[in-house]
Amino acid sequence: MSTFLLEIVTPERLVYSEQVDSITARGIEGELGILPGHIPMVTPLQIAPIYIKNGKENKRVAIGGGFIEVRKDKVVVLAESAEFPESIDVDRARAAKERAERRLGSQSNQDHFDHRRAEIALQKAVNRINVYGK
Structure with a gap:
C-alpha cells in the first residue's frame, strides 16, 4: 500500500x-x-x-x-x-471547559464577540478532553 x-x-x-x-x-x-x-x-x-x-x-x-x-x-x-x-493536560482542559460554560451561561452583558470567543474556547476544551479520553 x-x-x-x-x-x-x-x-x-x-x-x-x-x-x-x-x-x-x-x-x-x-x-x-x-x-x-x-x-x-x-x-x-x-x-x-x-x-x-x-x-x-x-x-x-x-x-x-x-x-x-x-x-x-x-x-x-x-x-x-x-x-x-499524551501531551494534553486534561485537568486544564476541564477547567477551560467550565470557564467557557460559565461565560456562556452569563451572556446577558456580553457582546457577540465575547460570546463567540467563549463558544470557541468551549469547542477546543471539549475536543481536547475527547481526544484525551478515547
Whole structure:
C-alpha cells in the first residue's frame, strides 16, 4: 500500500512529520478521508480530532482549527493548535471547559464577540478532553 507524507504544523513548531496510510479530518463542509493520490485541495478545518492511520497504528490529534492542504504526495495541516493525547493536560482542559460554560451561561452583558470567543474556547476544551479520553 502506498503512503504519503503528513506534516502537522502550528505557529510554534512542527508537531508531526511521518509517512502515513490515511487520515480523517473534519473540514468546514464535513468529514474528509484522505488516501494516497487524493485530489489536491485546500480547505479550512473545524475544531476536531484528526485520525491518522499508519499500518496497524492509529493515532489521534486534537486540532484547534486551521487549514489542510492536500498535495500530490504530501498533506500539510496548518493548525492553530495540535496536541496528541499524551501531551494534553486534561485537568486544564476541564477547567477551560467550565470557564467557557460559565461565560456562556452569563451572556446577558456580553457582546457577540465575547460570546463567540467563549463558544470557541468551549469547542477546543471539549475536543481536547475527547481526544484525551478515547
